[in-house]
Amino acid sequence: MRSFLLTSLVILMSVNMAFSSGFQINDHSARSVGMGFSTVATSKDASAIFYNPANITFQEGMLNFSAGASYIMPGSKFTGLTTMNQNETTSLETWNFIIPHFYANWKTPVTNLHLGLGVFAPFGLGTQWPEDWYGRHSAKKTYLEALEINPVLAYQFKVANMPVSVAAGFGYVMGKVELEKNLTTFSPEPMLNLKGDGTATTYNFGLTIKPTHDLSIGASYRHNIDMNFEGDTKYENTAGLEALFVEGPGSANINFPNDLRVGISYNVTPNFLIEAGINYIGWSSYDTLAITFDKGPGNPTAPYTSYQPRLYKDVIAYRLGAEYRIGDICVRGGFYYDPIPVDPVNVEPVLPESDRLGFSTGFGLELAKDLKFDLGYLFIYGTQTDVVGNENGFDGYYNSWANVVSLTLSYQLK
Amino acid sequence: MRYSKNIMKKISKLFILGLIFIAFACEPNIENPQGTGNLGTLVPEGTQLVYVAIGNSLTAGYQDGAVYGSAQEFSFPNLLAKQLGISDFVQPAVPEDGIGTRMTFGGFTATGSPIINRAALTISTPTNANYAKPYNNLGIPGSIAYDLIDESDFATRSQTRSNPFYYAFLRNNALGASMIKQAIALQPNFVTMWIGNNDVLGYATSGGTISTTGMPDNPVPTPVATISQILGGGMQAMIENLPNVKILLMTIPNVMGTPFFNVVPWNALVLTEQAKVDALNAAYGALGYSFKIGQNGFVAESPTGTMKMKQLTADDKIVLTIPQDSLKAGWGTLKPIPNRYVLDTDEQKLVAEAVAGYNQAINTIAGMYPNNITVVDMNALFANLMSNGYDIPGSSHFTPAYFSGEFFSLDGIHPNSKGYGVIANEIIKVINAKFGANIPFVFVQNLPAIIVYK
Structure with a gap:
């Protein structure tokens, strides 16, 4: 008897964000944003710690600091439901994010050994749909963040006179998640809110080889982050149903994907650098989302775990970037293609996925000999995702986009 | 000094660049596909749609044993009106206490069965009882086909038939002396009509013990010829007055599959003691009844049986309203279950024949007015x-099962809000096909299965 309550209650709870594919965030340096994240083979400031920590050994100076933030303005629209012969467009509520980044690296007294520390948010962001929208049984508010503290160690040596740098790092990650939806089985509709936080550890590696003075090849691997979230379930608007919906502890598991980047850069002229790269993202880790309620919704006497297949798959993104130097100004541009990590038929309003094209530009300025200022702008265009035959009946068109402005200040101590 | 001046200059340069970036920040212009929502040839272009729904409890949005405000919101005519883009579809505004004996969901027992509470009979007055025109929703719970054309005083009819809805919803004969006349008074160009269900339901839910009101007490459902005459006359009157009206005429579902007739099993007599089995076999052996340890058919009154009794078989139906405490106290063994709680095979056959006859009449009448009447086969939907x-993809697999089937409300015979959504969608399907319209469907997934008492 209770079964239909349960299935309709927990259907589709999920996590997401609206612009990078999945919920990965790459915007951790204004220079990198300006170059479409093509900063794996060559990096010129301490943000190398995120993109490829092996590159910190190529930096001059005893100490390098970089700090800044990216302002992310995502948007998404859903038009549907086409299964219902409906054609109403619903827009995500405006919800912008400031994602800070901080890096420092130090040339240790040990020859060729460098130490670095990065703080950034590799995953996260959120979506908020209007109160009364169609998909409220599935998602109203979704928020996810993962903040990583990432110390790295890098060492440079020579192989056949060719500089080679290797790096390894450890990551301590703190996460927060919030999911909110309505339980439309009942009128008035109760609202379910799940909030939790968790920590996890991970590790990463970097490698850079410079076969010639102008050619550089880099690779960077970040291991997946398997995080257990512990938190609380809360209900609102349950008058008359208090016996069915009892607040209590809950838990969820999210396995953030691993990530492998390979890039190759070349100095066409001393002032003109180009880089091309690929980025393998292991989204298949996000295969099932399991949420456990200690007091099952509809049946608080027993715990209940809902398993939702997410059916994500690994993807390869392609990135291209260039930087041209005129005096003390650097002008940058970039482009990337980030394919949709899930079959469109499985796209749900919680995660308005699409193939994404990134167009970026940026400037760097030497304010003083040791002080650099970088500004990057990125426009992400999500091609329209047509959902036909979704097993939850949620057919329609998703259009997504994002504007990102990133700003970084870097300081070098000789 | 020079150094910092230089920095200031650069910063202002950057500031301007930053402004250019922000100005850049753009939102793509998205072209959405167009085309849904048009009414096709349902009404001539530029004409305002005026919709009147005529019927019984199914049209009123009756569920959980009552008509009440938060359920009326999900009546199929109201859902349909919304999809059609009608903003002034007026229903009787019944307060939350409702009219009827409202049943509410009170959680689950330890074994997982739903706890259903039933309120005492309440008759509230619609807050818009002074509305100057007839209501657009003329769904009168309990009404029979004859009520379409019956011009007797509504207040008196409510008293004589012990049915508060005539007076509550039709109010004043001055607004229109009959249901049909009130409908015509609103000058609709679009009408849904679904009536005749109670002409067989009264007989069925009474276990085949009473005729439709006003019919000789044989007892039988309203005869097909009578239905044919009333519906035919009603439609003729309406079309003569409103030559361009489009009428959707619903067929009558056979109610035997609803939870009302299927929750209490025929063989719910569970015997655990051999002594009791022996005693029953001794008492009823002469009539050919047999009892054993485990489940057994109840003993019930039967007008056609020997000594006006029979032992129930799998073909017999017990109605939902049978008092459970009486069953526990010995009904079905010591005392036969009264006939009004049992619908035996002969009675079910009468029900089936009546339904088939009504539906044939409905199709015949529709055939006489092909420019005005389109049939919506609700019988097929229910079957x-x-x-x-x-x-419903991603939401539900509706079945006729009580409670867990998600389609019927707590009273076991009327749909719940989701069920009414399905009914509205069936009508939209017909409108879209017949009139080349493109009306969006109701998103049933977001309609409640259970309305919580406020």
Whole structure:
């Protein structure tokens, strides 16, 4: 008897964000944003710690600091439901994010050994749909963040006179998640809110080889982050149903994907650098989302775990970037293609996925000999995702986009 | 000094660049596909749609044993009116206490069965009882086909028939002396009509013990010829007055598959003691009844049986309203279950024949006015629900099962809000096909299965 309550209650709870594919965030340096994240083979400031920590050994100076933030303005629209012969467009509520980044690296007294520390948010962001929208049984508010503290160690040596740098790092990650939806089985509709936080550890590696003075090849691997979230379930608007919906502890598991980047850069002229790269993202880790309620919704006497297949798959993104130097100004541009990590038929309003094209530009300025200022702008265009035959009946068109402005200040101590 | 001046200059340069970036920040212009929502040839272009729904409890949005405000919101005519883009579809504004004996969901027992509470009979007055025109929703719970054309005083009729809805919803004969006349008074160009259900339901839910009101007490459902005459006359009157009206005429579902007739099993007599089995076999052995340890058919009154009794078989139906405490106290063994709680095979056959006859009449009448009347086969929808269930992708597989089937409300015979959504969608399907319209469907997934008492 209770079964239909349960299935309709927990259907589709999920996590997401609206612009990078999945919920990965790459915007951790204004220079990198300006170059479409093509900063794996060559990096010129301490943000190398995120993109490829092996590159910190190529930096001059005893100490390098970089700090800044990216302002992310995502948007998404859903038009549907086409299964219902409906054609109403619903827009995500405006919800912008400031994602800070901080890096420092130090040339240790040990020859060729460098130490670095990065703080950034590799995953996260959120979506908020209007109160009364169609998909409220599935998602109203979704928020996810993962903040990583990432110390790295890098060492440079020579192989056949060719500089080679290797790096390894450890990551301590703190996460927060919030999911909110309505339980439309009942009128008035109760609202379910799940909030939790968790920590996890991970590790990463970097490698850079410079076969010639102008050619550089880099690779960077970040291991997946398997995080257990512990938190609380809360209900609102349950008058008359208090016996069915009892607040209590809950838990969820999210396995953030691993990530492998390979890039190759070349100095066409001393002032003109180009880089091309690929980025393998292991989204298949996000295969099932399991949420456990200690007091099952509809049946608080027993715990209940809902398993939702997410059916994500690994993807390869392609990135291209260039930087041209005129005096003390650097002008940058970039482009990337980030394919949709899930079959469109499985796209749900919680995660308005699409193939994404990134167009970026940026400037760097030497304010003083040791002080650099970088500004990057990125426009992400999500091609329209047509959902036909979704097993939850949620057919329609998703259009997504994002504007990102990133700003970084870097300081070098000789 | 020079150094910092230089920095200031650069910063202002950057500031301007930053402004250019922000100005850049753009939102793509998205072209959305167009085309849904048009009414096709349902009404001539530029004409305002005026919709009147005529019927009984199914049209009123009756569920959980009552008509009440938060359920009326999900009446199929109200859902349909919204999809059609009608903003002034007026229903009787019944307060939350409702009219009827409202049943509410009170959680689950330890074994997982739903706890259903039933309120005492309440008759509230619609807050818009002074509305100057007839209501657009003329669904009168309990009404029979004859009420379409019956011009007797509504207040008196409510008293004599012990049915508060005539007075509550039709109010004043001055607004229109009959249901049909009130409908015509609103000058609609679009009408849904679904009536005749109670002409067989009264007989069925009474276990085949009473005729439709006003009919000789044989007892039988309203004869097909009578239905044919009333519906035919009603439609003729309406079309003569409103030559361009489009009428959707619903067929009558066979109610035997609803939970009302299927919750209490025929063989719910569970015997655990051999002594009791022996005693029953001794008492009823002469009539050919047999009892054993385990489940057994109840003993019930039967007008056609020997000594006006029979032992129930799998073909017999017990109605939902049978008092459970009486069953526990010995009904079905010591005392036969009264006939009014049992619908035996002969009685079910009468029900089936009546339904088939009504539906034939409905199709015949529709055939006489092809420019005005389109049939919506609700009987087929319900028959399919009974045998195959009905799927809402990602949400539900509706079945006729009580409570867990998600289609019927707590009273076991009227749909719940989701069920009414399915009914509205069936009508939209017909409108879209027949009139080349493009009306969006109701998103049943977001309609409640259970309305919580406020």
